[in-house]
Amino acid sequence: MSSTIYRFGPFALHPAQRRLLAGGTEIVLQARAFDVLHVLVARQGVLVLKRELLDTVWPGAVVEENNLQVHISQLRKTLGHDAIKTVPGRGYQLALPCASEETAVPAGPPPSPALLYGRxxxxxxxxxxxxxxxxxxxxxxxxxxxxxxxxxxxxxxxxxxxxxxxxxxxxxxxxxxxxxxxxxxxxxxxxxxxxxxxxxxxxxxxxxxxxxxxxxxxxxxxxxxxxxxxxxxxxxxxLASLAVPTGGNPAVEALKYGAVALLQARIAARDRHFMLDDGNIGTAIRLCRRLDGLPLALELAAARVPAFGLEGVLRSLDDGLFLLSGGTHAAPPRHRALHSALDWSYGLLRPGEQALYCAMARLPGWFALDQLGSGTAGRTSLFDAVDTLVDRAFVVFDGARPRPYTLTETGRAFALAKRRNGAASLQAS
Ligand SMILES: Nc1ncnc2c1ncn2[C@@H]1O[C@H](COP(=O)(O)OP(=O)(O)OP(=O)(O)O)[C@@H](O)[C@H]1O
Ligand SMILES: [Mg+2]
The missing domain is CATH 3.40.50.300 (P-loop containing nucleotide triphosphate hydrolases)
Structure with a gap:
């Protein structure tokens, strides 16, 4: 296995890892700006027509030309004004000498793992x-x-x-x-x-x-x-979800919990003035709890805070998980929306397990298996299905409770949406 690296001026672009480095230092680019740069660099100084850039970077979308100009001017800010030449009326070309090389895929983990909260x-x-x-x-x-x-x-x-x-x-x-x-x-x-x-x-x-x-x-x-x-x-x-405070904590205390620390870090990455304080920490904790301390859900929620606010994001969850869908292009496709990630996991279940899961979603809070009714109770396969659902973290089991089963909040919202869409029915089992 090999992968291509493009070197131009002091920069190195690794398309497979979506990384841009300058003398070993990571440069963060917006996903589209990275894509535009990738096309220019891959042509190694040959003119790329505007139409080609638009079609490659925004395939199938109708995009105004000034979008492209915005990304080109961002790239010039990062790479230096003379790095990209405009060919008036036609397109753009990379103006720095560029060479490509093939390297073996490095043994070992992808480089410099990102900061990990609460682990x-x-x-x-x-x-x-x-x-x-x-x-x-x-x-x-x-x-x-x-x-x-x-x-x-x-x-x-x-x-x-x-x-x-x-x-x-x-x-x-x-x-x-x-x-x-x-x-x-x-x-x-x-x-x-x-x-x-x-x-x-x-x-x-x-x-x-x-x-x-x-x-x-x-x-x-x-x-x-x-x-x-x-x-x-x-x-x-x-691996369990990140810890969420039980509530009522001052911000400095709450930020010691992984879920809150991750939420703060991801919101601040989008809005550098954002700070959790004693005024908004209560809402932040409710949001973390509502999202079960699940890092992916917290990241997707954080991405929406600059436009909708903590309260707005929290309120939107009453209508389902639709707002949790603004993942970055750097993420694998299944992580760009929470429902895609849950769909992936749900797809790993057998039809009978899917149907049982959807049936459980209509029971609020904690429940016992006999509450599921005659449609499912009593079948030997029920026990196998419950076993799988608990094993795969779809269903939470707490033996200390008289009603020992429950679903996570996000899982219940997802399963209820599945029920509404008729994607699974008890008959399928
Ligand atoms: N403790 C953490 N601190 C910071 N970010 C985290 C943490 N845990 C997960 N993330 C972020 O949450 C997202 C999902 O994490 P990750 O891909 O590791 O999940 P996963 O369990 O492997 O999911 P899947 O089962 O879908 O593969 C990633 O963007 C990751 O960077
Ligand atoms: Mg994974």
Whole structure:
């Protein structure tokens, strides 16, 4: 596997990682500005017509030409005014000398993992598990932060494993052959292999994992997945949502909780004057609770705060999850909207499990299985389905309660929308 790097002036553009560096320093560009730059750089100084740029960067959309001008002037601010030349009436061309090179995909985790909030204990626990077990899977709901945590685990182990750490993203693998092909490029000396996003191919991943562990006695495997592999040697690390304060905390205290810290950081990234204080912390805590402390949901909500305010975003959740849909282009497509992420997870369930989940959504608060009515209770398959739903974090179980089951707030909103759309019915089970 190789990937292209373009070097022009003091800059290096890595299209596969969507990164722009200047002398090793990361430069953050808006997604569209990055795309415009990518097209110009890939032509290496040859004129690119305006129409071509518009069609490539905004495929299928009707976009005013001045949008393009806005991005070009942003790029000039970042790269220097003379970096991009305007050919009047026609288009633009890169004015810096440019060369491309092919590099091997670096072994190990994607570089410099982003800051992780509220995961100090989880990180240490995972490292501990990996010291004692050869196969650790980080299991949890979509968007809870499995991949993010695994990046930090891999980064921490990079040195002790002599850099022989390999990262394989299986998000796009659909078949056992895809998994085999992805693993074929793992080098024999690899000490830590991370298999990220194995959800859709958990059976094939399990088979390959067994084979690899038997073949390479010094190898450790770290897997992130919504569906555990079910192997005997597997140590499962269940990743819970970020901690949310119980309420009534002053801002300085509340900001010590992962969910609130993440919310503050992501809003401030969009609006640098934003600050959680004692005046708005109550609303922020309610929002975190309403979003179950789920990092992906918090990020999507934060992106809407500059336009709708904390209160506005919180209120919008009464009508469903529609506002949680403004994810960045840097995110994988399923993470650009909460309902896409939940759809991905829901798609991993069998029809009977989907139907049961939707039936549970109409029971408010905590419930017992016998409240589900005669349509589902009493079937032996019911227990298997409940087992799966709890295992995959769709349903929360608390044995200390007389009614021990509940759904997360976001999960209930999603399942109710599914019910309304008639996508699942009890008959489907
Ligand atoms: N503790 C955290 N601190 C900061 N950002 C986080 C944290 N956890 C998750 N995120 C952010 O939330 C988003 C979702 O995280 P991530 O991709 O790790 O979830 P995941 O559990 O792997 O989801 P999936 O099951 O869909 O693959 C990402 O944008 C990530 O950067
Ligand atoms: Mg992931």
């Amino acid at each position: 100090d204990d989880d990180l240490e626990d995972c490292l501990d598990l990996l010291r004692n077990a050869r196969l650790v899977s980080i299991v949890g709901a979509t968007g809870v932060g499995k991949t993010s945590l695994a990046r930090h685990v891999a980064a921490r182990l990079h040195v002790s494993f002599d850099g022989r750490v390999t990262w394989v993203d299986l998000a796009h693998a659909m078949t056992a052959a895809d998994v085999e092909a992805a693993l074929a490029r793992v080098e024999p000396g690899c000490r830590l292999l991370v298999l990220d996003n194995a959800d859709q191919v958990s059976n094939a991943t399990a088979q390959e994992a067994e084979r690899l562990l038997a073949q390479a006695p010094a190898l450790r495997l770290l897997v992130t997945t919504q569906v555990r592999l079910n192997l005997r040697e597997e140590s499962v690390y269940r």
